[in-house]
Each structure stands twice: as structure tokens, then as C-alpha cells.
Amino acid sequence: MFVYGFRNGSLSLRTVVCGILLVALANCRHSPPSDRLVVINGPEPESLDPQVITGQPEGRICKALFEGLTAEDKEGNVVPGIAREWSVSPDGRTYRFLLRESCWSDGSPLTAQDFAASWQRALEPRIAAKYADLLYCIENAEAYNRGRLRDFSQVGVRAIDSRTLEVHLIGPTPFFPSLCAQSIFSPVPLAVVRRHGDDWIKPGKLIGNGPYLLDSWQINDRIVLRKNPRYWRQETVRIPWIEALAVTRASAAFNLFASGKADLILDKGLIPTFFLSELRKQPYFHSAPFLATYFYRFNVTTPPLNDPRVRKALALSVDRERLIRTVTRGGERPAHSLTPPGIPGYTPPTGLGFDPDRARALLAEAGFPGGRGFPPLTLLYNSSEQNEQIATEIQAIWRQILGISVSLRNQEWKVYLNSVQSLSYQIARSSWVGDYEDPFTFLGCFLRNSGNNNTGWSNDRYEKLLTEATVTVAPKERLALLHEAESILVKEELPILPIYFYSGIMLYHETRLGGISANLLDEHPFREIYFRTRSAADSADP
Amino acid sequence: MLAFLLRRLTGAVPVLLGVITITFFLVRLAPGSPFAGERAIPPAILQELEARYKLNGSLWEQYTSYVSDVLHGDLRLSTRYRNRTVNEIIGQTLPVSLTLGGSAFALALGFGIAAGVWAAVRHNRTADRLVQILCLAGISIPSFVLAPLAVLLFSLHWRLLPPGGWGSFRELLLPASCLALPYAAVVARLTRASMLEILPMDYIRTARAKGLPAATILFVHGLKPASLPIVAYAAPLAANLLTGSLVIEEIFGIHGMGSFFVEGVLSRDVFLVAGVTLVYSALLIGFNLLADLTSAWLDKRVQLS
Numbered sequence: 001m002f003v004y005g006f007r008n009g010s011l012s013l014r015t016v017v018c019g020i021l022l023v024a025l026a027n028c029r030h031s032p033p034s035d036r037l038v039v040i041n042g043p044e045p046e047s048l049d050p051q052v053i054t055g056q057p058e059g060r061i062c063k064a065l066f067e068g069l070t071a072e073d074k075e076g077n078v079v080p081g082i083a084r085e086w087s088v089s090p091d092g093r094t095y096r097f098l099l100r101e102s103c104w105s106d107g108s109p110l111t112a113q114d115f116a117a118s119w120q121r122a123l124e125p126r127i128a129a130k131y132a133d134l135l136y137c138i139e140n141a142e143a144y145n146r147g148r149l150r151d152f153s154q155v156g157v158r159a160i161d162s163r164t165l166e167v168h169l170i171g172p173t174p175f176f177p178s179l180c181a182q183s184i185f186s187p188v189p190l191a192v193v194r195r196h197g198d199d200w201i202k203p204g205k206l207i208g209n210g211p212y213l214l215d216s217w218q219i220n221d222r223i224v225l226r227k228n229p230r231y232w233r234q235e236t237v238r239i240p241w242i243e244a245l246a247v248t249r250a251s252a253a254f255n256l257f258a259s260g261k262a263d264l265i266l267d268k269g270l271i272p273t274f275f276l277s278e279l280r281k282q283p284y285f286h287s288a289p290f291l292a293t294y295f296y297r298f299n300v301t302t303p304p305l306n307d308p309r310v311r312k313a314l315a316l317s318v319d320r321e322r323l324i325r326t327v328t329r330g331g332e333r334p335a336h337s338l339t340p341p342g343i344p345g346y347t348p349p350t351g352l353g354f355d356p357d358r359a360r361a362l363l364a365e366a367g368f369p370g371g372r373g374f375p376p377l378t379l380l381y382n383s384s385e386q387n388e389q390i391a392t393e394i395q396a397i398w399r400q401i402l403g404i405s406v407s408l409r410n411q412e413w414k415v416y417l418n419s420v421q422s423l424s425y426q427i428a429r430s431s432w433v434g435d436y437e438d439p440f441t442f443l444g445c446f447l448r449n450s451g452n453n454n455t456g457w458s459n460d461r462y463e464k465l466l467t468e469a470t471v472t473v474a475p476k477e478r479l480a481l482l483h484e485a486e487s488i489l490v491k492e493e494l495p496i497l498p499i500y501f502y503s504g505i506m507l508y509h510e511t512r513l514g515g516i517s518a519n520l521l522d523e524h525p526f527r528e529i530y531f532r533t534r535s536a537a538d539s540a541d542p
Numbered sequence: 543m544l545a546f547l548l549r550r551l552t553g554a555v556p557v558l559l560g561v562i563t564i565t566f567f568l569v570r571l572a573p574g575s576p577f578a579g580e581r582a583i584p585p586a587i588l589q590e591l592e593a594r595y596k597l598n599g600s601l602w603e604q605y606t607s608y609v610s611d612v613l614h615g616d617l618r619l620s621t622r623y624r625n626r627t628v629n630e631i632i633g634q635t636l637p638v639s640l641t642l643g644g645s646a647f648a649l650a651l652g653f654g655i656a657a658g659v660w661a662a663v664r665h666n667r668t669a670d671r672l673v674q675i676l677c678l679a680g681i682s683i684p685s686f687v688l689a690p691l692a693v694l695l696f697s698l699h700w701r702l703l704p705p706g707g708w709g710s711f712r713e714l715l716l717p718a719s720c721l722a723l724p725y726a727a728v729v730a731r732l733t734r735a736s737m738l739e740i741l742p743m744d745y746i747r748t749a750r751a752k753g754l755p756a757a758t759i760l761f762v763h764g765l766k767p768a769s770l771p772i773v774a775y776a777a778p779l780a781a782n783l784l785t786g787s788l789v790i791e792e793i794f795g796i797h798g799m800g801s802f803f804v805e806g807v808l809s810r811d812v813f814l815v816a817g818v819t820l821v822y823s824a825l826l827i828g829f830n831l832l833a834d835l836t837s838a839w840l841d842k843r844v845q846l847s
Binding site: 046 | 582
């Protein structure tokens, strides 16, 4: 998070704000239930076009406005959305979705043709959807998106009739129903898009099919949603109005929550980090595992990081538990794999833990006993207080345990991205948030041709295992292949150094709000949230 | 007067063009793409994005095409906020910044002049010293300390005013006061110093001897000539209040132009940055012109040339 107008993390500021927030804790109270849920949603949404958005704040709003074939419930499970049911062919490559009778918010029927045409739009190069690659599991979708194929009828999406959509995939994709809950798979009202162009997402023009309608949108202030009376299960939606506030500053968000002006903070970036140890003791603080990993990348094209023994030594010398206890303090878990635990049916391999003796031995074996002769390295991170603290801690650990010198370099976000993506770094801080509950969302990043690899690393056996996994139908066997591939990544080769698994953090009073549940995807659909009645709240009060 | 106005307005055109040119090239030459994210974008998508925003030719072609659009009143689409034009963003956020800045300006001048006059009249007495101490505190306490303290006291502790948001007078009061306070202190000191020079003058003594009411002497005969340095300070004050409200906007969660400017810089949104800079520059030129005209009206010796 960027802090303007003062030195990031300066002691004076921290002391002042921390003191102020501590006093605020004592005043933290909540208002009686109303018909309006006020949510602090994070930064101003870049767009509300479900096919071009990339961030969580936009995603939350879009999932309230549009519903795909499937949806997520409050537990993060994939449940039927507009599709009443679906079937999969024995080879796992063909999905047939049967749509329920539903309509757009203007009353016009929502058909399978709408879905096919919407997915075509998402794949059109001119739309330039940054998440279009989520559809690449569909036959010929990648070729169409990259302009190599002009005829959409060659793409594996077909509306058999108004209520049946058939999708042909390039291989068995057991997580495809979960993909269908992603915003880019949502239907969009193409007639409205054609009529209004870029303005179609504005209030009064936007037509959706989700539980809520766009009532108003005051830029960088608030988005107001009202219940959609034409939503197919509108009787289950219990809060008539949602106000999503655009707030980027943690202290402002907390002030609004503490003074009762907001009911719910959903964005992890809006929790004052220096204040976490106090905040965690409060009854309204809720944290849960989240499908995201904080890790360091090694540029394996530069010596001495081209030697796996060196990379292993660097990984073995990091005491993640201590880092989490002393630096992050937000309920994170130490990471020894890239994939976070919790994905159904998948146990990630346990990578290298803290073993300083073995780290020193490996470094000596690589030709640097006691760190002698080890060339100076630079650790790159994007400017943020927490990244700096972690980097400083790890720099000290490597100096103490391995006797090597690593200098720190921080860069502003866009400059940092440029450095990482052009391999102009030696060690770089990174993170990855899973898009769906499957290890492939993480492991696919380190394929040779993946644009998200950014390490220069590739491994034939890893490629083979992942390729094999994409054509394996049996879930158990497929996950075993992915497990083996991840073992190469975090036990043998280590182009990355996993540090911790993020936790999703929310602030809300359990006695006031219901329908929110911790889940790995950090999905909390508005349609499931409700206000507890006063009597229920009273009886729930300790 | 009209010739002066025309000259100044004509002179503003190359200044604004220069501002646009410098901003455009600075942002475009800064490392990092406006479309880059943690997730890699396929080259084909990147090309489409560049074409959509007319950022795919040479730098010179991009610049000339942009200037041509600006001259036609089109500040283009924001690269950060897809589906939104810069005209629309400025149209929605400028009134907010102007309201906040304008309120703070009125508070700074109102309280500053009143305190300054009062301190000058009570020269070397307790009231004078009290005003001086308060001015020192006002100038010394940074807004990022003052604003959270104000929120703590007025919003969280006494629950008198909301801690953030926008739209009502109550929501405006706290941020406008926090923004105005340091400037009110400067205005008070300027007023006090200026009044201390004016009050011993012969014509003031004459006015007293004629038996004119104290208020007339102070505010008509005293304050009018004493306000010249305040008027000279008013243009940079207005500009500072308008462009310097970023910290306050952030702390109180107000959707002014400042936050968009910073967001634009960080996300390399060249059109948003250039558009906001253009508006700020135009306002600054306008304020300076207004200050010159006011000075000429207050003091006939000031030549509009």
C-alpha cells in the first residue's frame, strides 16, 4: 500500500496513528441492523465489465451484478448458478450445461446463445481481456484470442438450443465448473454493449442477471447496488441495498468501521498492518487461510543462482515461523510449497524447511564454504513497508547463517514489474493468488512458455508431468502427477523460495452480520449476507 | 484592463501546451507499461490495448495525436479506469476538490484575517501571544497528524462529526478545517505583521481623531491596504489548497482529483495525469490572474502591465 505525504513507515506516523487507533478500539461499536449493508471494498473499481476486470474489488461487484453458469457460495463451494445442472463426457472433455429459466434485469430471457456470444466477446482480441487465458482450456479459444483463428464456430462453445450449452475442452479440466464462476465467464447483455459502447456499465444503462442491480456509481466514492427483483432466486437475497465504498487507506477504512459507518471490511490491504497484533484480539477480527502465496523468485540464468544447491541453501536457511511471528503477524502460515494447503483432494509436498546446518553444507558443496567467494546479490522488492521488513529480515538471516551479503533494492510497482518480467533481477519478491481451487493455477505459472514464469527456469520432467496431468481424467492420478511436479519445484530445483501463505482478513461484528464464512477463495457473495435480528444479536452477544 | 486580460489569456496557451508536453513525455518515458500487471499479458492482447488507447505508434505520433485530441476537448480514455474518459473523471472529481479547497480557503482567510487583526490590535498582550502560539502550532503540526487526531476526538470519541465520506455539510467540516488550519496560521501572521505596519500611520491617527468608529478604522482604513500581502499570498494559497489536499482526501476518504492524479502516476495513466495536470495548471493561471486584478483594485498604484 502506498502512503502519501510522509515517509512510508516513519516512526512518528506509526506512533501517532497506532496510538490513535488503539484509542479507537475502545470506541468500536456497531449500529442497529438496517436494510443497507455498507462494505469497504478497496480501491475504485477499474471497470464493471466482467470480461475485462482483473481485481478482487471489481470482482465482488461484478459477481453481484452478473451470474455465470456456476457461482460460489459463502463457503467458496461451486454451486449451480444459471446452469441448473451439467454433465461431463467420460473423457472429461465435453461439458453440457442445462440452463434454468432466468432473465436479464430488463425482463428479456437469458439463453445459452447469450453465454456463447458473451464468451466470444471475452475472447475477441479487440476487447483485450487480460484474463482471457482462463478460457484457453476451451478448444481453439487461444487461437481465436490471439487472432490466429477468425471463425468462432471453430471454438468449442456451442448453444445447442436456448437452454443447452455445450463446451468442448482441449483436455479434461475437472475444475472447469469452478472456472465458470469467474467473472470473465459471465454473460453480458450484448445488445446494450452495442448500443452504449464504453458507457454500457454506467447506472441506468447496465443490465445484469445477478442478485443486485447497479443503482448509482459515484466515482472513487461509492457504488450503490439494489436487489434485483428478477434474479432467479431473489427470495434468498436478504439485504435490499449494498453500498460498496471505495477506500484505499487502511486507517480511513478502520475509522469508518470503528465509528459504525461501515459494516464490513473485506479487503486485506485495508487492515492497518502495524496494528495487527492488537486488532487480532478483537472479536470482530476474522482471518482465514487464503489461496495465495508470498514467495521469492530466483533468476536462475545468473550465477551463482543457476546452481540448485545455492538456491536450496538460501531456502533452508530461512526460518519462516520466526518471520511470521515477528514481521507479518496477520495469521499467515509458513509456506514450504507453492500451492497452499486446503485444495480438496490435494496435499502439497512439504518442501525444504529450516535447516541451517544443511544449508551451510550445501553452500560449501557449491563452492562457497562459510559464504567465502560468494558474489554479492541483490534482492528486489516493490516498495511497501512489509516487503521491506521481510527483505531486511531475510537479508540478516542469510548474513548470519550463510555468511553471504545481499543488498536490498526497492522499486515502485510498475518499475518492479518491468524488472521482474525482463529478468533484470537476481532475487525478487513475488506473490500469486490462485484463480480457482486447483494446483494447476499455481503450477502452470512455471511452465517453460508461461508468461508468469519470470525465473528463466524450465525442467523437462516438470513440463511432461504437467502435460500428462492435462490429459488425465482420473482425479486421483491427475493430482498425483501435479504433486510430483510440485515436488520438483519445491524440493529439487527451487526456482522459487516459498515464504508464507496469505490469510484473508475481514472485520465485521458476528453479532450483527451473518452469511459470511471463511473460505480459501476469499469469496463472500453479497447475496448470502444478512443482518441478524436484534433479538438474535442480543442472544448471541457474550 | 481588457488588453491585459487578453494578453494574459493568450500567454496561458503556450504555458498549458508546455505543461501537457512535459507531462506526456515524463509519464511515457517512465519505466513500466500502463498495462503491466503481476499477471503476464499475451503480446496480442497488449497490442490490442495499445491500439485501443492510441499508444502504438512512435512517441512523436502518440504525442501529436494526443495534442490534437486535447485541442478538440477530448482528454481521452483513462488507461487505468477502462470505460471512463478523463473528461468524465475530472468532471466528477473537480467539483469535490473545488468544494473542499474552496471551503478551506474561506476558513483560512476568515479565521486567519480575524485572528491577525485581533493580535495586531492587542499587540504585545496576552491575546497577541496566544494567537502567535496557535499560529506556530498550526504551521508546525503536519496534516497527517492533525487529521487523525481530529478524527479521533470529533468522530470516534465525541461522535460529533463523521470520520469520512462526502456529501453533507457535517462531512465537509472536519476535512476542510484540517486542511485550512496551517494556512489560516500563515494568513494570521501575515495579517498581523501587515496591520502592525499600518496601524501607527498618520492617516489612521487622523481617522481616530475624527472620531470614526473603531471597526471602520480597522476594517476600512486599516485592513484594505494591509491586505495586499494577503492577496498576493491568496493565489498560491488557493493553488496549494486545491492541489495539496491529497493527504486530507486520503485520510477522510474523499474522492477528489488528487487521489486520481497519484493513482494515474503510479499506474502510468498518461492521459489521466496529463488531464489533471492541465486542469491544475489552468486553475493556477486563473488564480494568479485573479490575484493581480484584486491587487490592482485594492491599490491604484499597482499597474496592470
